[in-house]
Amino acid sequence: MTETILLDMDGVVLEGPGTPQSVYDRAADTAAAELGLEPTDRQRADLRAHGYETVESACCALGADPREFWRRKEAAASRLAADRIRSGERARYEDVAALESLAERATLALVSNNRHETVRFVADHLPVPFAAARGRDPTPEGFCRRKPDPHLLRETLDELGIEAGLYVGDRETDVLAAEEVGLEAAYLRRPHNADVPLPEDAAYEIESLGELGNVLEKR
Ligand SMILES: [Mg+2]
The missing domain is CATH 3.40.50.1000 (HAD superfamily/HAD-like)
Known part of the structure; x- marks a missing residue:
């Protein structure tokens, strides 16, 4: 067998142990820029957070579709993660x-x-x-x-x-x-x-x- x-x-x-927070910070900033959002510092911190509910409430306050933001943040994080692995940083x-x-x-x-x-x-x-x-x-x-x-x-x-x-x-x-x-x-x-x-x-x-x-x- x-x-x-x-x-x-x-x-x-x-x-x-995992993807560093700095990758998610950059991914959230990328997604926000792609959608033309202008978050306050507090909203930016929420968009960078891990939990969906925090991200969702920040998106709603900014008038953005939270699912679309989430998809773009995940895609940006994947691109950054691939770059880090390709370059040997990770x-x-x-x-x-x-x-x-x-x-x-x-x-x-x-x-x-x-x-x-x-x-x-x-x-x-x-x-x-x-x-x-x-x-x-x-x-x-x-x-x-x-x-x-x-x-x-x-x-x-x-x-x-x-x-x-x-x-x-x-x-x-x-x-x-x-x-x-x-x-x-x-x-x-x-x-x-x-x-x-x-x-x-x-x-x-x-x-x-x-x-x-x-x-x-x-x-
Ligand atoms: Mg593990």
């Missing part, structure tokens, strides 16, 4: 190299809370043959379906036509989402989560992607 390993992206293959972890040989014996997929466009870009950019890549849709609904919601994992399992496997993540939300869809969770230690208590339901704790070959042999 071919094994299946789904991997989170931020903090697992890309260095650092690097991959060195142990990603281990995935290249692992792909010969396991089906690999990327499943991330990050934007779908960015996850797709990373899957194409890395020298690893991912069978699927899934991130959040650039809509308020997509933002609500981030892990621990199991939606993204379930969709990927359906796409691959499989029901069992391993999910590798660096947060408790990854472990919770994995459990929800019947995947075993491997909790990966990185500098940013070195001191975080091991989530209760993690089936494995690993220090490097290079250990995944051993994990497959233990299962």
Whole structure:
């Protein structure tokens, strides 16, 4: 039986726990400029925020369509994220190299809370043959379906036509989402989560992607 390993992206293959706020700040400013908005400092801060309701109320005060603003902000963030990865400003972890040989014996997929466009870009950019890549849709609904919601994992399992496997993540939300869809969770230690208590339901704790070959042999 071919094994299946789904991997989170931020903090697992890309260095650092996630997209820095500065990217969303610039993305919000770009979207505001595209729509010709002239926000006050307070409104600009709200447009740069993460939660949809805050963004929505700022858009409404400015007479802008919040869904259109959201779509443009997500698109701008994806362009900026791709530039940072292309230039090497945001690097991959060195142990990603281990995935290249692992792909010969396991089906690999990327499943991330990050934007779908960015996850797709990373899957194409890395020298690893991912069978699927899934991130959040650039809509308020997509933002609500981030892990621990199991939606993204379930969709990927359906796409691959499989029901069992391993999910590798660096947060408790990854472990919770994995459990929800019947995947075993491997909790990966990185500098940013070195001191975080091991989530209760993690089936494995690993220090490097290079250990995944051993994990497959233990299962
Ligand atoms: Mg992560």
